[in-house]
Structures are given as structure tokens and as C-alpha cells.
Amino acid sequence: MHYTAGGGGARASRDGLDGVWWTLANCKLDSVEIVEQRFPLLLEREGWQRPSAGPGRQRGGLGIERRLLLLDDARASALNDRHKLPPWGLFGGGDGEPCSQRVRRGTREGSFDELFGVGSPSKFANVQLERGDRLVLRSGGGGGYGPPLDHEPDAVVRDVVEGYLDADEAERLYAVVVRGDPGELDAAATADVRAARGR
Amino acid sequence: VRRLGIDVGGTFTDLVLYDDETLELRRCKALSVPNRPEEGVLAALAALDVELRELDLFMHGTTLVTNLVLLRTGARVGLLTTSGFEDLLDIQLTYRDEPYDLQWEKRAPLVPGALRLASSSGSRRPGRCSSRSTRRGSRRRRGVSSS
Numbered sequence: 001m002h003y004t005a006g007g008g009g010a011r012a013s014r015d016g017l018d019g020v021w022w023t024l025a026n027c028k029l030d031s032v033e034i035v036e037q038r039f040p041l042l043l044e045r046e047g048w049q050r051p052s053a054g055p056g057r058q059r060g061g062l063g064i065e066r067r068l069l070l071l072d073d074a075r076a077s078a079l080n081d082r083h084k085l086p087p088w089g090l091f092g093g094g095d096g097e098p099c100s101q102r103v104r105r106g107t108r109e110g111s112f113d114e115l116f117g118v119g120s121p122s123k124f125a126n127v128q129l130e131r132g133d134r135l136v137l138r139s140g141g142g143g144g145y146g147p148p149l150d151h152e153p154d155a156v157v158r159d160v161v162e163g164y165l166d167a168d169e170a171e172r173l174y175a176v177v178v179r180g181d182p183g184e185l186d187a188a189a190t191a192d193v194r195a196a197r198g199r
Numbered sequence: 200v201r202r203l204g205i206d207v208g209g210t211f212t213d214l215v216l217y218d219d220e221t222l223e224l225r226r227c228k229a230l231s232v233p234n235r236p237e238e239g240v241l242a243a244l245a246a247l248d249v250e251l252r253e254l255d256l257f258m259h260g261t262t263l264v265t266n267l268v269l270l271r272t273g274a275r276v277g278l279l280t281t282s283g284f285e286d287l288l289d290i291q292l293t294y295r296d297e298p299y300d301l302q303w304e305k306r307a308p309l310v311p312g313a314l315r316l317a318s319s320s321g322s323r324r325p326g327r328c329s330s331r332s333t334r335r336g337s338r339r340r341r342g343v344s345s346s
Binding site: 005011013014017018019020021026027028029032043044045046047048064067161162163164182 | 283284285286287289290291292293294295298301302303304305311312313
């Protein structure tokens with residue numbers, strides 16, 4: 001059984017929590033080693049889904065991406081939500097990235113519905129998977145709160161330095177100009193870009 | 200049996216000496232010396248006038264590492280980790296310590312994102328190192344359920 005924590009919604013005065021449980025608040029992340037010992041799975045990636053956070057004066061939390069390789073035949077069933085309708089933003093904040101779960105078999109790649117015709121990308125039962133299939137399971141990001149152009153520029157730079165989004169996304173989503181590696185604020189350019197977008 | 204236990208804390212070094220036969224319990228407290236934890240231990244031993252050769256058991260613990268993690272006073276460190284898992288230190292347990300506190304924040308990871316790098320070995324493939332034992336383990340324990 002596989003649960004993935006997701007991004008929390010932005011709060012009125014704080015960013016949403018990155019990769020936490022909300023409805024199942026006493027669950028914890030399975031360790032990669034335990035999953036691999038118990039199931040015929042090889043985890044190829046477990047990391048942030050970028051950029052999944054809904055932008056806002058406070059941003060939503062980041063979702064998580066898990067990439068799996070099946071080492072044996074298996075059957076898959078799923079009961080998920082927010083694959084079509086993303087977690088919504090509030091008071092001018094943007095939506096978070098929706099959840100998704102995709103399969104790759106040979107050269108074919110798509111949702112479970114696209115590959116197996118199960119009628120839904122997020123709810124199905126007993127889909128036969130084969131050894132060598134790859135799964136990409138993504139949990140959604142939280143919605144943002146308030147206008148993204150009101151987001152504190154220094155906080156955007158911190159997110160770039162931390163690797164939550166890149167400089168292009170910082171400028172596109174927040175009108176914040178970040179230079180260099182790992183990143184510093186270009187305050188003058190940021191003021192220009194924000195002014196040009198009506199801030 | 201004479202047992203001696205020492206705990207080196209950030210402020211005090213505590214020593215307890217217990218004799219199973221006489222039921223005698225002695226204790227003392229010495230100041231810890233920052234960056235020289237052994238000095239507090241030696242001071243406590245001297246204060247209690249303990250002969251080490253008369254002891255049967257010497258147990259030693261310290262909260263120095265816990266303090267270091269809590270206070271973030273250690274060296275600036277980086278992390279080299281398996282490719283694809285650089286974010287795990289930041290993702291942590293996906294657990295909320297205070298599930299009813301909407302203002303709760305996660306702790307910052309010990310190593311910031313810019314200092315967490317992937318090793319380039321790329322050796323996690325079926326049939327090699329960890330994955331081979333993974334497959335054997337998975338067959339043997341298929342009946343084990345996991346939440």
C-alpha cells in the first residue's frame with residue numbers, strides 16, 4: 001500500500017507545509033529500504049514535485065514525487081482525488097499542481113486511464129502491471145493565499161536557494177529576479193518587473 | 200556489582216554510582232566544559248573519589264549530539280546521497296508533530312538544499328547491489344503487509 005503526503009494549503013500568515021499528511025495526520029513516510037525489502041519495487045526517485053506549490057502571498061506546500069520500477073508483475077488499484085481539479089488558491093493565490101499517477105511501459109507513457117482504459121486516472125482496481133513497468137506517483141501541491149506579487153522577495157529567493165523552484169519560475173510566478181547560483185535577489189530588477197506587472 | 204553512570208550535558212556532567220550489594224547510591228554533579236567533555240567527567244570522578252578499578256560497569260552517555268542537532272551549532276556540512284533522493288532529508292517523515300496546530304512549522308533540514316548533492320554512481324539498478332537483496336527479500340516476505 002502506498003500513501004503519499006502532499007503539500008498543505010497556504011495559511012493566512014505562513015506558507016503551506018511541504019509534504020505533510022493532512023487527513024492522515026499520524027502517518028509517516030515509509031523508508032525507501034523498507035518498501036524495497038517488502039515489495040518487488042525499486043524506488044528510483046523520492047523528491048519534491050517541482051514546482052507544485054500554488055503561488056501566492058503565502059505559497060502552498062510542495063507535493064512529493066515517487067518514481068517506482070516494478071521488479072515483478074503486480075496488480076494496481078487506486079483511490080485518489082484531485083487529479084483533474086487541482087487544489088485551489090484563495091484570494092488571488094494560484095492553484096497547486098494536481099496529483100497524478102502515470103505509467104510507462106516500453107515506449108508508451110500515460111495515465112492509467114490512457115494506457116488501460118479504466119475510466120478514471122485516479123480510481124480503478126486490479127490493473128495488471130508487468131515487470132519492468134515504471135510508475136510516477138505525484139501528490140499535489142497546496143493552493144496559494146493572496147496575490148503572488150505580494151510574496152516577500154527574500155522568501156522567494158530562499159525557495160530558489162533551497163531548490164523548490166528555479167529562477168525562471170521565480171520571475172514568472174512571483175516577478176522576483178534571482179541571479180547566480182545558488183541565488184541572490186536582484187532588488188532593482190525585481191522592482192522593475194513588479195512595477196511592469198502593476199505592483 | 201558496582202555500576203557507574205555518567206551523563207555529559209551541555210551545562211552539567213552528572214555521575215551516579217550504585218552498589219548492588221550494599222544498595223549504596225552516590226551521586227554528584229560537575230560543570231561541563233564546552234568543547235572538552237572529558238574534563239567534566241574527570242572532575243566528577245575526582246569529586247566522588249571513585250577508584251575506576253573497583254567498578255564493574257562504567258556507562259557513559261551524553262546529550263551533546265542532541266544539543267548540537269537542536270541548536271544547530273555544528274560545522275557546516277554537505278550531504279552526498281543516492282541520485283534521486285537528495286530531497287529526502289528535507290521531506291523528513293511527512294509527519295506533523297502538532298496535528299492540531301495550524302501554525303506549526305517543519306524544522307529546517309540539517310543540510311540545506313544547495314549542499315545536498317547526488318553521487319554519480321547510479322548503481323541502484325535491478326540485479327546490482329541493494330536491488331538484488333531487495334528481490335530476494337520481497338519474495339520471502341510477500342505476506343507481510345505494510346501501511
